[in-house]
Amino acid sequence: MKCPECGSDYPIEDYNRGEIICQNCGLVINEDIMDRGPEWRAFTKEEKESRGRVGIPISYSMHDKGLSTIIDRINRDAHGKQLPISTRLEMLRLRKLQIRTGVHSSIDRNLIQAMGELDRLKDNLHIPLHVKEKAAIIYRKALDNGFVRGRSIAAIASAALYAACRATETPRTLREVASASGARKKKDVARCYRLLLKELDIRMPAEDPVRCISKIGSKVKIPIKTQRIAIKILWEARKKGVVSGKNPNGLAAAALYIACVLGDAKRTQKEIAEVANVTEVTVRNRYKGLKKTLNLNI
Secondary structure: OOOOOOOOOOEEEEOOOOEEEEOOOOOEEEEOOOOOOOOOOOOOHHHHHHHOOOOOOOOOOOOOOOOOOOOOOOOEOOOOOEOOHHHHHHHHHHHHHHHHHHOOOHHHHHHHHHHHHHHHHHHHHOOOHHHHHHHHHHHHHHHHOOOOOOOOHHHHHHHHHHHHHHHOOOOOOHHHHHHHOOOOOHHHHHHHHHHHHHHOOOOOOOOOOOHHHHHHHHHHOOOHHHHHHHHHHHHHHHHHOOOOOOOHHHHHHHHHHHHHHHOOOOOOHHHHHHHHOOOHHHHHHHHHHHHHHHOOOO
16 A cells, blocks of 8 residues: 555554554545454453464365364353253264264365374374475375375375475485385385376475484484584585485485594494485495595594
C-alpha cells in the first residue's frame, strides 16, 4: 500500500483507532478498518495458550493433514457432568462410524500405511521433523502420479525418506534407511529411489563428507578436538579437488583416522570402518590418497 499524498511505502496501522496512517506525512489512508485479532486479551504466555482456539498446523506427514476431527472419549457434557448410559452408547456407535467412514478410499488407506511407515523410520533413524515432512510431500507426489501402484508402499516410503535426507543434507546412508525399513532389500529401495528422481525430476546436491564427521565420530567416541582436525583435512582436500566422486563416508572415515593419528587418539581402521559402513580397504585407500595429496607427514 502506497500513500496517495507522498507515495511512501511505509504505512502503519493504529489498532486502537482502527486507522492506517502514513508514517512519512501523517495522512490517514484508511479508517474504520476491521480488527482481525482475537476478541479476548491475554497478558501472559500461559493465558494466551489457554484461550487460543486454533488447532495444530497442517502436516503432510498425517494422512488427513491433521484437518479431521474426532469424537473424544471423555463422555462428559459441557458442564463436566457424566453423560447418561444411553447417550454414552450412542456416542460409542457414532465414534465407530466416524472411524469407519473416515477412510473411505484406497488413497486414504495407502496414505495411512505410508505415513505410519515414515513415523517408524523417523523414530528408528532419529530423523528431524522437517525431513519427515519433506519425505511425506515426495511420497504424496509419487502417489498422485501413480508410481506407487504395483510397488511396495514400504519401499517407496523408504526411498522418499532417503531422498528427503539427501535433499536436506541429513547424513543418512541408503544402507541405513534400507536396514531400518525391516525386510526391505537395499536394491528395492535403491530402485524406487532412482524412479522418484527420474519421474519427479528431483535434483540432489552433492553429499558433503564433512557432515558425516560428527555422526561417525560420536559413535566411535572421538574427541571434538580430533573431529575438528578431520574437518580441516577435508576442507584442504576439497580445495585440491580430490573429494568429488568418492564415497563421503569413506572420505570422512579416512580423515578421522588421520586426525586420530595426528591427535594421539587410539582408534583403528577397523573400528572406524565398521561405524562408517565401509570396508577397511576403502579407508586404507582414501587414507593413502589424502596423505599423498596433502603431503602429510605421518
